[in-house]
Structure formats: C-alpha cells, structure tokens
Amino acid sequence: MSEPAPASRARLAVLLGGLGLLVIVAALGALFIGSASVPPRDVLAVLTGRVRGVDQVVVLSLRLPRILAALLAGGALAVAGAGFQGLARNPLAEPSVLGVSSGAAFGVVVAQVFGLGGSLVEAVGLAACAFAGALVAGGAVYLIASRAGGLPVHTLLLAGVIVGIFFSSAITVLISVVDFDRLGGVVHWLLGNLGPVAPGSLAVFAALTALGGWLVIGAARRLNLLALGEESAQQLGVDALGLKRRIFAGAALLTAAAVAFAGPIGFVGLIVPQSLRLLLGPDNRVVIPAALLGGGAFLLLADTVARNVIAPAELSVGVITAFCGTPFFIYLLRARAANPHL
Amino acid sequence: VRRLVVTLALGLTLLPAAAGALSVTDQTGRQLVLPAVPARIISLVPSVTEVLYSIGAQDRLVGVTDFCDYPAAARRKPRVGGMLAPSLEGMVSLKPDLVVATTAGNRHETFEQLERLKIPVYVVNPVSVADVLDLLVRLGRLTERTEAADRAVAALRERIHAVTVRIEGRARPRVLYVLWPDPLIVPGRGSLVSELITLAGGESVTADGGQGYPRYSLEAALARNPEVIVLASHGSEQSPLVRAQWERFSQVPAIAAGRLHTIDGNLTHRYGPRIVDGLERLARLIHPEAFDRAQTR
Numbered sequence: 001m002s003e004p005a006p007a008s009r010a011r012l013a014v015l016l017g018g019l020g021l022l023v024i025v026a027a028l029g030a031l032f033i034g035s036a037s038v039p040p041r042d043v044l045a046v047l048t049g050r051v052r053g054v055d056q057v058v059v060l061s062l063r064l065p066r067i068l069a070a071l072l073a074g075g076a077l078a079v080a081g082a083g084f085q086g087l088a089r090n091p092l093a094e095p096s097v098l099g100v101s102s103g104a105a106f107g108v109v110v111a112q113v114f115g116l117g118g119s120l121v122e123a124v125g126l127a128a129c130a131f132a133g134a135l136v137a138g139g140a141v142y143l144i145a146s147r148a149g150g151l152p153v154h155t156l157l158l159a160g161v162i163v164g165i166f167f168s169s170a171i172t173v174l175i176s177v178v179d180f181d182r183l184g185g186v187v188h189w190l191l192g193n194l195g196p197v198a199p200g201s202l203a204v205f206a207a208l209t210a211l212g213g214w215l216v217i218g219a220a221r222r223l224n225l226l227a228l229g230e231e232s233a234q235q236l237g238v239d240a241l242g243l244k245r246r247i248f249a250g251a252a253l254l255t256a257a258a259v260a261f262a263g264p265i266g267f268v269g270l271i272v273p274q275s276l277r278l279l280l281g282p283d284n285r286v287v288i289p290a291a292l293l294g295g296g297a298f299l300l301l302a303d304t305v306a307r308n309v310i311a312p313a314e315l316s317v318g319v320i321t322a323f324c325g326t327p328f329f330i331y332l333l334r335a336r337a338a339n340p341h342l
Numbered sequence: 343v344r345r346l347v348v349t350l351a352l353g354l355t356l357l358p359a360a361a362g363a364l365s366v367t368d369q370t371g372r373q374l375v376l377p378a379v380p381a382r383i384i385s386l387v388p389s390v391t392e393v394l395y396s397i398g399a400q401d402r403l404v405g406v407t408d409f410c411d412y413p414a415a416a417r418r419k420p421r422v423g424g425m426l427a428p429s430l431e432g433m434v435s436l437k438p439d440l441v442v443a444t445t446a447g448n449r450h451e452t453f454e455q456l457e458r459l460k461i462p463v464y465v466v467n468p469v470s471v472a473d474v475l476d477l478l479v480r481l482g483r484l485t486e487r488t489e490a491a492d493r494a495v496a497a498l499r500e501r502i503h504a505v506t507v508r509i510e511g512r513a514r515p516r517v518l519y520v521l522w523p524d525p526l527i528v529p530g531r532g533s534l535v536s537e538l539i540t541l542a543g544g545e546s547v548t549a550d551g552g553q554g555y556p557r558y559s560l561e562a563a564l565a566r567n568p569e570v571i572v573l574a575s576h577g578s579e580q581s582p583l584v585r586a587q588w589e590r591f592s593q594v595p596a597i598a599a600g601r602l603h604t605i606d607g608n609l610t611h612r613y614g615p616r617i618v619d620g621l622e623r624l625a626r627l628i629h630p631e632a633f634d635r636a637q638t639r
Contacts, residue, residue: 036565057591058561176424195524196560198587312562313552314525 012286019293023071026297030067030304031059035311062196069197069205070303070317071296073262074272076209076254078295081269082288083216083251086223087244090153091274091332095134095255096266098156099163103137104130104252104259105190106167109174120200123260127208130256137163138252192265192318194303201261208257213292215250219243220284227282265299265318267325272298274332366484369466369477370445376462379486380440384433386425386452387444389614390466391416393478396494396615399485405436412608412616430455440464442481444613468613470537471621475499478615498618502541505625508632509543515628517544518568518596521555521607523584528558535610538617542624543632544570564594570628571596574607603627 032043036058045051046059077095084093084100095101107129144159145152171190197205222243225233230240258265272295276287302320309315364376384405385391391410394403406419407428422432425447433441433456441456445467453463464484468474475495482491517539521527529535530551539546547566551558571594573584585604591597605627609620626633 035559035562038565053593054564054567054595057564057593061591062561062564176427189525193525198590307559312548312550312559314557314559316525 008283008286012289015280015286015290016293019290019297022297023293023300026300026304027067027071030070030300031063033304033308034058034063035308035314065196065199065202066194066303067300068202069262070194070300072202072205072209073194073258073265074268074295074297074299075292076212076258076295077265077268077299078272078291079213079216079288080251080254080258081295082273082284082291083223083247083254084269085273086226086284087247087251088156089227090156091277092153092157092270092329093160094267094269095251095258096164096264097270097329098138098141098160099165099167100134100138100141100160100252100255101259101264101266102164102167102171103133103135103140104256105133105264106137106170106174107131107133107256108260109171113174113178120204123198123201123204126201127204127257127260130260131253133167134252134256134259135249137167138248142248189263191316192263192321194262194299194306194317197261205257205261208253212250212254212257215246215253217288217292219246219250220288223247223284223288224282227284263316263318265321267321267329268295268299270332271321271325271328274328366464368464369468369473369480372465374462374464376440378439380462380484382436382438382440383485384422384436384438384441385410386422386428386441386448387466388412388425389468389474389612390442390444390477390481391419392612392614392616393474393481394485397478397482397485397487397491399481399487399490402485404438405433412614428452430459433461434459440484442466444468446613466613468534469532470534471502471541471617474613474615474617477613494615498615501618502621505542505621509625509629512543512629512632514543514545515569516547516566517628518547518563518566518571520571520573521611523573523587526558526560526563527555528563530554530556530558534613534617538610538621538624539628541621542628544624544628564591568594568596569599570601570603572624572627573602573604574610575604576607601627 032038032040036054038046038055038058042051042055043059046056080100081094084095084098085091087093108126110133111126111129141156141159141163144162145156147155222233222238225236225238226240226243228236233240233243273287273291276290276294280286280290299317299321302324303317306315306317306320364379365373366376367373381402382404383394383399383402385394385403386407388407388410391403391406392412394400395413395416400415403416403419405422406416408421408424410416410419410421420432420436422436423429426449438461440462442464443453443466445465453465456463466477468477475498478491478495478498482488482494519529519535519539521529521535528548528551529539529546530548531553533554535555536546536549539549547563547568548558571588573588585602588602589597596602605620605623609616609623
C-alpha cells in the first residue's frame with residue numbers, strides 16, 4: 001500500500017467531485033426552503049444584495065450560518081466516526097456510542113454554567129472545555145476496554161455506554177444543582193440542536209474542524225496499515241502508538257467542535273462512514289475524505305427535514321439522525337454477528 | 343411505639359375537632375378532608391409561596407422550595423429542595439398538615455408519596471390569569487384570610503382593568519416573546535404569556551404555535567415581522583449577551599426601531615400575583631405612547 005495508483009486517484013477525484021456537488025445542491029436547497037416563505041427570486045435578490053429587511057435576515061443571518069454549521073458538524077462527526085472505527089478496528093465505534101460526545105457535552109454544560117457563550121474568546125473556551133471532556137471520556141473508555149492485544153468489541157461498546165451514562169448523569173446533576181432557569185434550554189440542546197451560530201463561533205468551528213480533519217485524514221494511509229494488525233503495521237514502519245494518539249486526538253477534537261457548536265448529535269459518525277464503506281470498500285484514503293463531504297451533506301439534509309417537517313415548530317436534528325441511525329446500528333450489529341470480518 | 347402513643351394522643355385530642363373537619367376541593371377538583379384549618383403548610387411552588395405572602399398567610403408557611411425567592415422573606419423559610427425532587431424526609435420533619443403542589447413543575451410521584459404518608463396535598467393547576475386570581479381566593483379561604491384575599495384580588499382586578507382602559511381602541515402591535523433564545527422557545531396556544539400579551543394590547547406572532555410553550559422556528563417568527571420583541575431574562579447575567587445576539591438582526595423592523603426589550607421572566611411566567619406587574623410592564627413595552635404623559639401607578 002504505497003501511493004494510490006493513478007486510476008484510483010482519478011476515481012477519488014470523481015467521487016469527491018460528486019459529493020461536493022451533492023453538498024452544493026443540498027446547501028442551495030436549504031437556502032431556499034424554510035418555514036418563512038421567502039420566494040426563490042427574493043432569495044436570489046438577497047444573495048445579490050438587492051433586498052434588505054427581514055428576508056435578508058432570514059437568508060443571510062439565519063439560514064446561511066445554520067447551513068454552514070450543519071456542514072461542519074456533519075463532516076466533523078463523520079470523520080471522527082471513521083477515525084474511531086479505524087482506531088478501534090470496530091465498525092460500531094462512533095463518538096456518541098463511545099460516550100465521547102457525552103464527555104464533550106458535559107464540558108460544554110460546565111462552560112455554560114460559568115457563563116461562556118457566543119463571543120470569539122468564549123467560543124474558544126467552550127470548545128476547549130468540550131475537548132477536555134471528550135479526551136477524558138475517550139481515555140476512560142480506552143482504559144476500561146483495553147486488553148492485551150486489542151479492544152474486544154463488546155467490552156468497548158459497554159465501556160462506551162457506561163461512560164456515556166456517567167457523563168449524562170453528571171449533566172443531570174449540574175442541571176438540578178444550578179438554577180434551572182439558566183439551563184432551561186439545555187434539555188433541547190442535548191438532543192442536538194443546530195441554530196444560527198454567531199460568525200466568531202463559526203470561524204472557531206471551521207478552524208477546529210480543519211485541524212481535526214487534517215489529523216485524521218492525513219493519517220488515512222497509515223490507518224489502512226493499522227487495519228492489518230498492530231504488529232504488521234509496526235513491521236511496515238508505522239509508529240503504531242504515535243498514530244493511535246494522533247487519530248484519537250483528531251477524532252476527539254472533531255467531536256468536541258461538533259458538540260460545542262451543534263450539540264451532541266448522534267449516529268452521524270456511524271451512518272456516513274459505514275455507508276461509504278459499503279459503497280466504496282474499506283480504503284481509508286477514500287472513505288475518510290469522502291466522509292467529510294458526505295457527513296456534511298447528510299446532516300444538512302437531516303436538518304432541513306428537522307426545520308420544516310412540523311413548521312413553524314422545529315424538531316431537534318438529533319431526533320432525525322437517531323431515527324436513521326438506530327436501524328442502521330442494528331443492521332451492523334446483526335451483520336457482524338453473521339460475519340465477524342465485516 | 344412512642345410515636346404510636348403520640349399519634350394516638352394527638353388523635354384523641356383532635357377527636358372533638360374532627361367533627362368540624364374541613365372538606366375542601368382543590369384546583370384540580372380533588373376532594374380532601376382536613377382535620378382543621380391548616381397551620382403548617384409546605385409550598386412546593388414558588389408562585390404559591392408568593393400568593394400566601396400576598397394574602398398575609400405567611401405565618402402558616404413552614405417550608406418552601408429552593409426556587410421560592412420572592413418575597414425576600416421567603417428565602418428565610420426552611421427549604422425542602424427543588425420542585426422536581428423535593429426531600430420527603432425534609433418535608434416530613436417539618437410536620438406539615440398540608441402540602442401545596444402544582445401539576446406544572448412537580449411530579450405526580452411526589453403527590454402519591456405524600457398521600458401514602460397521610461399528608462394531604464392540595465394541587466393547583468393555574469393556566470390563565472383568572473386561575474391565578476381564583477387561586478388567591480381559594481388559598482385565602484383555606485387559611486382564614488378570606489378578606490385579605492378578596493381585597494388583594496380586587497386590587498389586582500383594578501390594575502388589570504386600568505391596563506385594559508389604557509390600551510383600548512389602539513392598534514395591536516405584533517409581539518414576539520422569547521422565553522428561551524436557543525433553541526427558540528415561545529408562548530404558544532393557551533399559555534399564560536400569550537394571554538398577558540393579548541391583555542397588554544399586543545398580538546403574539548407565535549400564538550398559533552403548539553400548546554403551551556413550544557419550540558419555534560426563528561425564521562418563521564421573524565418572517566411575521568414582529569414590531570416588538572421581548573426577551574425574558576432569567577435572573578442571571580446572561581441577558582446582555584443574548585441581547586447582543588438579537589441586535590445582529592438589525593434589518594428586522596422591531597430591532598431597527600429600538601423595540602427590543604427585556605422583561606423579568608419571574609413576573610410573566612409565574613402563576614402568582616406578580617403577573618399583574620408583568621402585565622403592566624408588557625403593556626408599557628407594547629404601547630409606550632399610552633403611558634407617556636400619564637402619571638405612573
């Protein structure tokens with residue numbers, strides 16, 4: 001497994017081009033559809049700067065930042081999922097299943113108790129708290145589940161469930177101890193909540209997603225070698241420990257960024273990379289970059305449904321992803337029971 | 343055994359009074375029989391605590407929740423914990439002869455546990471302004487403060503009427519009321535806040551939303567062109583930040599016109615006598631012109 005052959009490079013380019021097109025179409029669709037009825041030509045007029053007023057606020061200040069947040073969160077969660085799956089060599093590993101999302105969410109709630117919110121500096125603080133929570137949760141799961149020679153599937157999943165429950169309970173404790181009024185909206189936020197993220201926060205979100213994405217995508221080739229087993233990877237010149245640390249840090253950072261700015265949205269990291277693997281095969285050099293775009297497109301479509309299905313009320317986008325994700329999870333669990341090599 | 347003796351002795355001394363046992367119907371229509379006029383009441387509801395103070399029945403109040411913060415004196419009463427999980431032990435040790443609880447904010451399990459302990463529970467479920475006034479009258483009768491309660495209700499009615507007179511015949515501005523900004527939670531159909539906005543001479547743009555206090559689409563709310571936006575503050579320092587986030591939408595007429603306001607949510611969300619303060623403030627925010635030259639209350 002050296003550099004990809006020219007043919008597979010061309011294939012990757014076509015694939016990423018296709019997914020990029022899907023993202024653009026989904027984004028345009030989301031820009032035109034919403035519970036405020038803004039006629040298409042008014043949306044165009046807003047985009048060309050010819051209309052001001054409420055329509056401009058709806059399109060540029062509400063829909064556009066929300067579309068960008070959905071693309072970033074979806075991409076981040078999907079790449080994090082692909083990273084965790086490669087790291088654990090387990091197709092069910094995913095930020096929410098592993099409890100890493102809950103850890104990050106705990107960090108965010110702590111930050112909110114201390115009053116961190118929307119300004120640029122505060123956004124960095126919020127993400128830092130989320131990252132700390134994600135690292136602690138991920139580290140705890142690893143320590144609980146690891147045996148000599150690897151991470152047994154069931155132990156890993158159970159460890160993830162337990163750590164997830166621990167942090168969810170810790171959030172409940174915080175909500176009960178702190179003045180309920182200050183955290184009243186947290187209950188909705190915990191279901192995953194995309195909103196109009198402030199420009200400063202969006203910039204922080206984008207920077208963190210780029211950094212985390214680089215950490216994971218840049219190690220995709222070595223992650224392929226790790227799939228052969230740690231010893232084989234060592235023999236092929238891979239610093240297995242260093243690689244695992246890099247992937248872990250990257251996936252935790254991506255999870256933290258998504259949770260800090262969009263809430264703990266589940267199952268994106270499971271559905272997207274696994275669907276891509278079923279379609280494209282297991283090569284991480286293809287799957288992980290594709291997950292960045294595919295995850296964004298998936299979450300954006302899910303959020304467009306969440307925004308419009310019971311308008312003018314709204315659903316939490318996490319509800320939609322969970323409805324898609326649970327059957328998928330069951331399928332993977334059954335398929336794996338039938339064929340352990342999947 | 344000793345407790346049994348004490349209970350028996352107590353029962354015996356109360357026997358004569360039992361003839362004059364009190365049968366009351368609570369606000370949900372449940373019948374309860376009390377041995378006598380309650381003298382040791384625990385309030386599990388901040389608004390009920392406020393009602394008891396407003397009718398001068400605070401001497402009968404022996405326990406409150408952590409959230410009972412008004413009037414200031416209520417903070418000095420013994421506390422039994424939060425609304426969702428008050429301490430049963432804490433309540434029992436205060437030896438209450440009545441617990442007042444609400445269907446909105448307390449759990450049904452709490453009522454059942456108290457009733458198994460033979461502590462009568464008076465359940466309130468106010469939804470409207472009329473229910474709040476009704477609650478004052480009921481609790482007044484229950485605590486032998488009938489006259490004080492009637493006076494308080496008459497005064498509140500008069501103030502409500504004064505607002506009605508002020509806003510009469512004026513066009514109703516469209517009002518967006520924000521209970522919680524992110525995700526956006528607003529007053530919907532049949533909620534107290536929707537009623538207060540109507541009474542204050544406004545028209546809530548979210549009154550067609552779900553029952554009670556639903557989540558609502560921000561763009562749908564703004565697309566209805568609210569002329570006044572009212573942000574509920576929740577007693578913390580968060581409001582300046584939330585305000586700044588709304589000020590970003592400077593193209594929205596209400597914000598361009600400087601009609602983005604903040605109101606203390608404790609005045610408008612609690613089913614207590616202070617809803618009339620909330621009503622008066624809302625009316626001033628919605629119809630400043632109606633209060634401009636007139637002398638204040």
